[in-house]
Amino acid sequence: MSQIELYHYLALGAILFAIGIVGFLSRRNLIMMFLSTEIMFQGVAINLIAFSLFHMNPSGQSFVIFVLTIAAAEASLALGLVVMLFRRRETLNVDEWSEMQG
Amino acid sequence: MDFALLAATALGAVALYLMLPREKAPLVKLGGLLGVMSLAGLLLYLVRTVAASGATGAGPSPYFYAFAVIMIASAVGVVAQPKPVYAALYFVLLTLAGAGIFVLLLAEFMAVVLIIIYGGAILVTYVFVIMLASQASSGGVPGAENKAAVYDRRASEPFVAVLVSFVLLGVVLQVLYPVDGASIAKSQATVRPDSWMSASLGVAIPEGVTPATMPATQPTNIQMLGTSLYGQYALSLELAGVLLTIALIGAVVIARKNVSVDAPVGTGKLPSE
Numbered sequence: 001m002s003q004i005e006l007y008h009y010l011a012l013g014a015i016l017f018a019i020g021i022v023g024f025l026s027r028r029n030l031i032m033m034f035l036s037t038e039i040m041f042q043g044v045a046i047n048l049i050a051f052s053l054f055h056m057n058p059s060g061q062s063f064v065i066f067v068l069t070i071a072a073a074e075a076s077l078a079l080g081l082v083v084m085l086f087r088r089r090e091t092l093n094v095d096e097w098s099e100m101q102g
Numbered sequence: 103m104d105f106a107l108l109a110a111t112a113l114g115a116v117a118l119y120l121m122l123p124r125e126k127a128p129l130v131k132l133g134g135l136l137g138v139m140s141l142a143g144l145l146l147y148l149v150r151t152v153a154a155s156g157a158t159g160a161g162p163s164p165y166f167y168a169f170a171v172i173m174i175a176s177a178v179g180v181v182a183q184p185k186p187v188y189a190a191l192y193f194v195l196l197t198l199a200g201a202g203i204f205v206l207l208l209a210e211f212m213a214v215v216l217i218i219i220y221g222g223a224i225l226v227t228y229v230f231v232i233m234l235a236s237q238a239s240s241g242g243v244p245g246a247e248n249k250a251a252v253y254d255r256r257a258s259e260p261f262v263a264v265l266v267s268f269v270l271l272g273v274v275l276q277v278l279y280p281v282d283g284a285s286i287a288k289s290q291a292t293v294r295p296d297s298w299m300s301a302s303l304g305v306a307i308p309e310g311v312t313p314a315t316m317p318a319t320q321p322t323n324i325q326m327l328g329t330s331l332y333g334q335y336a337l338s339l340e341l342a343g344v345l346l347t348i349a350l351i352g353a354v355v356i357a358r359k360n361v362s363v364d365a366p367v368g369t370g371k372l373p374s375e
Contacts, residue, residue: 018271023181025263073349
């Protein structure tokens with residue numbers, strides 16, 4: 001694996017991360033916002049695995065396993081919260097909850 | 103400054119802005135056209151950098167470009183699709199292409215795990231919640247079930263969101279690719295993929311050994327990963343298990359309906375009895 005090939009994979013990860021940010025900032029549906037964070041996770045995972053191959057170090061893949069674990073925990077908790085919020089107001093619109101601020 | 107790369111990034115930003123859902127009809131076709139142009143420009147740029155670096159066989163395999171295009175297109179599909187169910191299906195496509203990328207990076211185990219955990223478990227949870235939440239959203243209005251909810255048909259602050267993320271992306275890409283690829287060529291360092299990860303575990307591979315002719319004593323990718331996970335990161339792995347358990351309990355506690363403590367526990371009879 002050459003350095004230029006590594007850069008290609010890093011660029012792909014950055015593009016996915018950017019698209020995920022757009023989704024998180026612009027969608028108003030709670031579920032779609034969380035789905036956008038999963039896109040960002042994918043971009044980060046590609047970065048980690050590309051570095052793992054380039055530096056010949058299995059730690060990158062181990063980190064991706066932990067990232068997947070966190071993503072699974074986050075998805076279960078976030079979706080539980082979404083279900084609870086949906087029961088209260090019968091809507092998934094984030095703007096409905098705008099008074100929930102510190 | 104590399105203006106070709108900058109132009110491709112800006113074109114992609116305009117394309118994504120046009121494709122985001124909005125009150126009037128979104129310019130999906132125009133946005134898609136611009137997006138294809140931007141993606142083609144980016145691919146041309148990538149191929150040109152490989153050629154400019156001068157090394158033969160330095161670039162990624164053609165499959166990389168195919169999977170990258172599928173990934174980017176389906177990520178845009180997730181973000182721009184007003185209906186959450188279709189967005190979830192686009193995300194499945196994104197996951198499958200991501201698994202292809204992982205295989206190209208010699209991480210077969212991670213590819214399989216990605217499909218099982220993301221494409222299987224997490225996405226099924228998302229689709230369940232989407233179904234649960236959107237059946238009531240239509241509110242019984244005739245014809246409403248074919249249309250996405252109001253808040254899904256209008257993006258909030260699409261301009262600011264696209265500006266923020268693509269400024270970030272532009273800076274990252276500018277840093278990644280120095281002008282004309284010549285400086286990359288100078289710092290060219292090639293790694294033999296078949297000797298991958300062996301250095302970190304102190305296993306030497308003799309010259310001329312390819313994966314096909316590799317002796318059985320050479321640890322495979324999964325063995326390396328297992329050694330790393332259960333050796334170096336054993337404690338972290340245990341903690342990850344604890345975290346998953348806590349998340350499981352938390353999700354059950356959060357999502358269950360409010361039942362009073364004194365509610366009758368169950369008589370052991372079927373409702374018809």
